[in-house]
Amino acid sequence: MNLQAIKILFLKDLFLCRRYLFGYLAGALVSALLTVTPNQTLSYIGFILMMTVAIGSGIHMIAVLLLSESTDQTRLFVMSLPVSLLDYSIGKMSVVLATYLLPWSTMFALTVIGTIVLPEAHDGKVVVIPAIFLFLFASFMLQLAVAVVSESVGMTISVMVAGNVLLNLFLMKISALPEVKAVSDSNLIVWPVAIQWTILMEVLFIVLALGVSFWFQTRTRDLV
Numbered sequence: 348m349n350l351q352a353i354k355i356l357f358l359k360d361l362f363l364c365r366r367y368l369f370g371y372l373a374g375a376l377v378s379a380l381l382t383v384t385p386n387q388t389l390s391y392i393g394f395i396l397m398m399t400v401a402i403g404s405g406i407h408m409i410a411v412l413l414l415s416e417s418t419d420q421t422r423l424f425v426m427s428l429p430v431s432l433l434d435y436s437i438g439k440m441s442v443v444l445a446t447y448l449l450p451w452s453t454m455f456a457l458t459v460i461g462t463i464v465l466p467e468a469h470d471g472k473v474v475v476i477p478a479i480f481l482f483l484f485a486s487f488m489l490q491l492a493v494a495v496v497s498e499s500v501g502m503t504i505s506v507m508v509a510g511n512v513l514l515n516l517f518l519m520k521i522s523a524l525p526e527v528k529a530v531s532d533s534n535l536i537v538w539p540v541a542i543q544w545t546i547l548m549e550v551l552f553i554v555l556a557l558g559v560s561f562w563f564q565t566r567t568r569d570l571v
Contacts, residue, residue, distance in 0.1 A: 356438030360412050361445070367411065368446050371404040375450035376457070383461025383468065397454050398483070398514070405487035406507045408446045409494045413439065414503065436564040447487055455480045471530040474542050475521065481549035482517055486510035488556035495560045521545065 361368075378400055381393025458476055462468045489510065494503045521527055526539040 352434045353438045353441070356435060357442045357445075360439070360442040364408065364411055364446060367404075367407060368449065371400055371407075371446075371450040372453060374400040374404075375453040379454045379457035379461065382458055383465055385465070385467040397458075400450055401454065401480075401483045402486075402507065402511060402514075404450050405447050405483075405490060406504065408443055409490055409503060410500065412443050412446065413491075413494050414498065414500050433565055436561065440561055440564060443491060447484075451480065451484060451487075469532055469534055470536055471533040473536055474530055474538050475527060478521060478542055478545045478549065479518070481546060481553070482514060485549045485552045485556070486514065488553050488560070492556045492560045492563075495563050 374396065378393050378397035381389050382397055384390050384393065455476070458480075459473055462472050462476065463470055486507075490503055490506050493499075493506045497503070521541070522531070524539070524541050527541060530537050530539055
Protein backbone atom coordinates (compact mmCIF):
# COMPACT_ATOMS: atom_id res chain seq x y z
CA MET A 348 0.00 0.00 0.00
CA ASN A 349 1.44 3.34 -1.14
CA LEU A 350 0.27 6.03 1.31
CA GLN A 351 1.69 8.83 -0.82
CA ALA A 352 -0.24 7.63 -3.87
CA ILE A 353 -3.44 7.34 -1.81
CA LYS A 354 -2.94 10.89 -0.52
CA ILE A 355 -2.43 12.25 -4.04
CA LEU A 356 -5.52 10.45 -5.36
CA PHE A 357 -7.58 11.68 -2.40
CA LEU A 358 -6.47 15.31 -2.77
CA LYS A 359 -6.96 15.18 -6.54
CA ASP A 360 -10.61 14.17 -6.22
CA LEU A 361 -11.17 16.56 -3.32
CA PHE A 362 -9.83 19.44 -5.42
CA LEU A 363 -11.99 18.53 -8.40
CA CYS A 364 -15.20 18.57 -6.35
CA ARG A 365 -14.29 21.49 -4.08
CA ARG A 366 -16.97 23.83 -5.44
CA TYR A 367 -19.72 21.25 -4.96
CA LEU A 368 -18.43 20.54 -1.45
CA PHE A 369 -18.40 24.20 -0.46
CA GLY A 370 -21.95 24.53 -1.75
CA TYR A 371 -23.18 21.56 0.26
CA LEU A 372 -21.35 22.79 3.37
CA ALA A 373 -23.07 26.15 3.01
CA GLY A 374 -26.42 24.40 2.57
CA ALA A 375 -25.68 22.24 5.61
CA LEU A 376 -24.92 25.29 7.74
CA VAL A 377 -28.00 27.24 6.64
CA SER A 378 -30.37 24.29 6.97
CA ALA A 379 -29.12 23.35 10.44
CA LEU A 380 -29.47 26.93 11.68
CA LEU A 381 -33.00 27.17 10.29
CA THR A 382 -33.99 23.84 11.84
CA VAL A 383 -33.21 24.95 15.39
CA THR A 384 -34.96 28.33 15.11
CA PRO A 385 -38.01 28.83 17.37
CA ASN A 386 -40.22 29.72 14.41
CA GLN A 387 -42.11 26.57 13.46
CA THR A 388 -42.34 27.39 9.74
CA LEU A 389 -38.64 28.21 9.41
CA SER A 390 -37.76 25.13 11.44
CA TYR A 391 -39.76 22.90 9.09
CA ILE A 392 -38.21 24.54 6.02
CA GLY A 393 -34.78 24.00 7.56
CA PHE A 394 -35.53 20.33 8.23
CA ILE A 395 -36.66 19.75 4.64
CA LEU A 396 -33.58 21.58 3.34
CA MET A 397 -31.36 19.52 5.62
CA MET A 398 -32.79 16.25 4.33
CA THR A 399 -32.36 17.55 0.77
CA VAL A 400 -28.71 18.45 1.35
CA ALA A 401 -27.99 15.08 2.95
CA ILE A 402 -29.64 13.10 0.15
CA GLY A 403 -28.52 15.33 -2.72
CA SER A 404 -24.89 15.55 -1.65
CA GLY A 405 -24.66 11.78 -1.33
CA ILE A 406 -25.96 10.86 -4.78
CA HIS A 407 -24.12 13.79 -6.39
CA MET A 408 -20.72 12.85 -4.97
CA ILE A 409 -21.19 9.19 -5.85
CA ALA A 410 -22.03 10.18 -9.42
CA VAL A 411 -19.18 12.67 -9.79
CA LEU A 412 -16.43 10.76 -8.01
CA LEU A 413 -17.34 7.15 -8.75
CA LEU A 414 -19.85 6.48 -11.49
CA SER A 415 -18.53 9.05 -13.96
CA GLU A 416 -15.13 7.36 -14.05
CA SER A 417 -16.60 4.31 -15.75
CA THR A 418 -17.74 6.42 -18.72
CA ASP A 419 -15.19 9.22 -19.13
CA GLN A 420 -12.10 6.94 -19.10
CA THR A 421 -10.59 8.67 -16.06
CA ARG A 422 -9.76 5.32 -14.49
CA LEU A 423 -7.88 4.32 -17.62
CA PHE A 424 -5.52 7.25 -17.08
CA VAL A 425 -5.21 6.78 -13.31
CA MET A 426 -4.46 3.07 -13.57
CA SER A 427 -1.76 3.77 -16.19
CA LEU A 428 0.16 5.51 -13.40
CA PRO A 429 2.26 3.61 -10.81
CA VAL A 430 -0.80 3.09 -8.63
CA SER A 431 -2.09 -0.27 -7.40
CA LEU A 432 -5.73 -1.30 -7.38
CA LEU A 433 -5.65 -1.20 -3.57
CA ASP A 434 -4.27 2.35 -3.56
CA TYR A 435 -6.90 3.46 -6.05
CA SER A 436 -9.70 1.80 -4.07
CA ILE A 437 -8.68 3.27 -0.70
CA GLY A 438 -8.24 6.75 -2.18
CA LYS A 439 -11.55 6.61 -4.01
CA MET A 440 -13.61 5.25 -1.14
CA SER A 441 -12.01 7.67 1.32
CA VAL A 442 -12.79 10.78 -0.71
CA VAL A 443 -16.38 9.71 -1.40
CA LEU A 444 -16.94 9.17 2.31
CA ALA A 445 -15.18 12.40 3.27
CA THR A 446 -17.19 14.58 0.89
CA TYR A 447 -20.42 13.16 2.29
CA LEU A 448 -19.44 13.15 5.96
CA LEU A 449 -18.32 16.80 6.00
CA PRO A 450 -21.80 18.30 5.37
CA TRP A 451 -23.48 15.39 7.18
CA SER A 452 -21.45 15.87 10.37
CA THR A 453 -21.90 19.65 10.19
CA MET A 454 -25.67 19.29 10.16
CA PHE A 455 -25.59 16.59 12.83
CA ALA A 456 -23.42 18.58 15.24
CA LEU A 457 -25.24 21.89 14.79
CA THR A 458 -28.65 20.27 15.21
CA VAL A 459 -27.62 18.57 18.45
CA ILE A 460 -25.97 21.71 19.82
CA GLY A 461 -28.90 23.91 18.84
CA THR A 462 -31.41 21.55 20.41
CA ILE A 463 -29.52 21.53 23.71
CA VAL A 464 -28.65 25.23 23.84
CA LEU A 465 -31.89 26.86 22.73
CA PRO A 466 -34.37 27.24 25.59
CA GLU A 467 -37.38 26.79 23.29
CA ALA A 468 -36.31 23.28 22.24
CA HIS A 469 -36.99 20.10 24.20
CA ASP A 470 -33.69 18.46 25.17
CA GLY A 471 -35.31 15.06 24.79
CA LYS A 472 -35.30 15.46 21.00
CA VAL A 473 -31.55 14.87 21.12
CA VAL A 474 -32.12 11.12 21.42
CA VAL A 475 -33.99 11.00 18.10
CA ILE A 476 -31.47 13.06 16.11
CA PRO A 477 -28.74 10.35 15.95
CA ALA A 478 -31.24 7.78 14.70
CA ILE A 479 -32.38 10.12 11.89
CA PHE A 480 -28.87 11.05 10.79
CA LEU A 481 -27.62 7.47 10.96
CA PHE A 482 -30.56 6.46 8.78
CA LEU A 483 -29.43 9.04 6.22
CA PHE A 484 -25.86 7.75 6.45
CA ALA A 485 -27.03 4.14 6.08
CA SER A 486 -29.07 5.11 3.01
CA PHE A 487 -25.98 6.76 1.52
CA MET A 488 -23.87 3.68 2.23
CA LEU A 489 -26.44 1.49 0.46
CA GLN A 490 -26.28 3.79 -2.57
CA LEU A 491 -22.49 3.59 -2.47
CA ALA A 492 -22.54 -0.21 -2.31
CA VAL A 493 -24.98 -0.43 -5.24
CA ALA A 494 -22.88 2.05 -7.25
CA VAL A 495 -19.68 0.06 -6.65
CA VAL A 496 -21.24 -3.33 -7.40
CA SER A 497 -23.42 -2.36 -10.38
CA GLU A 498 -21.69 0.77 -11.76
CA SER A 499 -25.18 1.73 -12.88
CA VAL A 500 -26.51 5.26 -12.54
CA GLY A 501 -30.08 4.03 -12.94
CA MET A 502 -29.84 1.43 -10.18
CA THR A 503 -28.14 3.88 -7.82
CA ILE A 504 -30.84 6.50 -8.40
CA SER A 505 -33.53 3.87 -7.87
CA VAL A 506 -31.98 3.00 -4.50
CA MET A 507 -31.90 6.71 -3.62
CA VAL A 508 -35.61 7.07 -4.43
CA ALA A 509 -36.41 3.99 -2.36
CA GLY A 510 -34.36 5.44 0.48
CA ASN A 511 -36.37 8.67 0.35
CA VAL A 512 -39.62 6.74 0.66
CA LEU A 513 -38.26 4.64 3.52
CA LEU A 514 -37.00 7.78 5.27
CA ASN A 515 -40.51 9.22 5.40
CA LEU A 516 -41.89 5.92 6.71
CA PHE A 517 -39.07 5.77 9.25
CA LEU A 518 -39.77 9.28 10.52
CA MET A 519 -43.48 8.54 10.78
CA LYS A 520 -43.04 5.24 12.62
CA ILE A 521 -40.33 6.28 15.06
CA SER A 522 -42.06 9.52 16.04
CA ALA A 523 -45.28 7.60 16.71
CA LEU A 524 -43.69 5.25 19.26
CA PRO A 525 -45.10 6.20 22.70
CA GLU A 526 -41.76 5.93 24.53
CA VAL A 527 -39.99 8.01 21.88
CA LYS A 528 -42.74 10.63 21.78
CA ALA A 529 -42.69 10.93 25.57
CA VAL A 530 -38.95 11.57 25.64
CA SER A 531 -39.07 13.98 22.66
CA ASP A 532 -41.68 16.12 24.41
CA SER A 533 -39.65 16.35 27.62
CA ASN A 534 -36.42 17.99 28.73
CA LEU A 535 -34.92 14.72 29.93
CA ILE A 536 -32.32 12.95 27.80
CA VAL A 537 -33.27 9.30 28.23
CA TRP A 538 -32.51 6.67 25.62
CA PRO A 539 -35.55 4.44 24.93
CA VAL A 540 -34.86 0.83 24.04
CA ALA A 541 -36.35 1.35 20.57
CA ILE A 542 -33.85 4.13 19.87
CA GLN A 543 -30.95 2.05 21.16
CA TRP A 544 -31.84 -0.88 18.91
CA THR A 545 -32.43 1.41 15.95
CA ILE A 546 -29.01 3.02 16.31
CA LEU A 547 -27.33 -0.36 16.74
CA MET A 548 -28.94 -1.78 13.60
CA GLU A 549 -28.06 1.35 11.62
CA VAL A 550 -24.40 1.19 12.68
CA LEU A 551 -24.19 -2.50 11.80
CA PHE A 552 -25.75 -1.83 8.41
CA ILE A 553 -23.29 1.00 7.72
CA VAL A 554 -20.31 -1.21 8.61
CA LEU A 555 -21.66 -4.04 6.45
CA ALA A 556 -22.30 -1.77 3.47
CA LEU A 557 -18.82 -0.26 3.78
CA GLY A 558 -17.27 -3.71 3.90
CA VAL A 559 -19.19 -4.86 0.83
CA SER A 560 -18.32 -1.69 -1.09
CA PHE A 561 -14.62 -1.92 -0.31
CA TRP A 562 -14.51 -5.67 -1.01
CA PHE A 563 -16.02 -5.27 -4.47
CA GLN A 564 -13.99 -2.16 -5.24
CA THR A 565 -10.66 -3.84 -4.46
CA ARG A 566 -11.57 -6.88 -6.56
CA THR A 567 -12.69 -5.05 -9.65
CA ARG A 568 -10.60 -6.14 -12.60
CA ASP A 569 -12.34 -4.40 -15.48
CA LEU A 570 -11.42 -0.81 -14.57
CA VAL A 571 -11.38 0.51 -18.10
